[in-house]
Amino acid sequence: MTAQNRTALVTGASAGIGAAFARLLASEGYSLLLVARRVERLEEIAAELAAAHGVRCEVFAADLNDPAAPAAIMAFAQKQGLAIDVLINNAGLSGKTAFGDTPWSALAGEIQLMVTALTELCHRVLPGMRERGWGRIINLSSLAAFSPPGASLLYTGIKSYVLNISQSLDMELKPQGIHVTALCPGFTRSEFHNVMGTRDEADKLPGILWQEAEDVVREGWEAVMKGRPVCVPGTVNKLIASSVRPLPVALQYHLGNRLNPFRDA
């Protein structure tokens, strides 16, 4: 089977890394199912990619904070006759307010979006991938999973979960032809910091820390195709990840507490 007969489901495809994944996969000939809340954005991207690459490109508006969304996405795919061979679990954001000052509904929404929906979608695409003996799953973790935790942020814990579960899934599923990769970008140009409300602080960080979404996506896709369970894209990010991990936990705690650039944002 070639990419021309395969379909990729990309969540959070209306912006940033997800839109870059949609562009890369369309250029390789994959049919696409694009998911996010902003359906007009998805429709624009779908029209662009269908015209540029002649691929089938469907869109589905879903709020992944809604526990019913993963089932609804898969029901739509089935109705359209789309078998999901590639899953890019990308939709995500970071809250910024302190844990104790954030309503539970917002915290629960972050967990639903980046933990429960991500895990459920992995589970829901599996039967088809197993039947066909081929599947590729990329789960968006973050360099934050390798970094010391920042005060009050759920984000580091969530992305650590994604890094961990992706490796477990890869161990279980690789013998069945299904590769799973945790993609762990550092600072990547996208709408992420606009949504988080940290654009000004982010823009003050040195340029060397930043990557373009297209570069992150290219490296992530190469990693999953080669069967690498973890991908930290970019030389600077690799250096950061490999130098933080060996530090004693007490020192990581101290660094996390002192060096979070968004603590007072």
Ligand SMILES: NC(=O)c1ccc[n+]([C@@H]2O[C@H](COP(=O)([O-])OP(=O)(O)OC[C@H]3O[C@@H](n4cnc5c(N)ncnc54)[C@H](OP(=O)(O)O)[C@@H]3O)[C@@H](O)[C@H]2O)c1
């Ligand atoms: N940018 C970075 O520096 C960076 C670094 C490490 C990891 N990451 C991770 O990379 C992933 C993509 O982030 P990005 O940088 O591309 O951010 P972005 O430009 O803000 O894009 C986020 C995407 O997620 C979608 N999304 C957010 N909440 C959603 C919801 N409730 N339901 C459905 N879709 C939702 C958004 O679509 P709608 O608003 O249209 O729903 C958008 O398409 C995230 O998981 C993020 O944690 C980013």
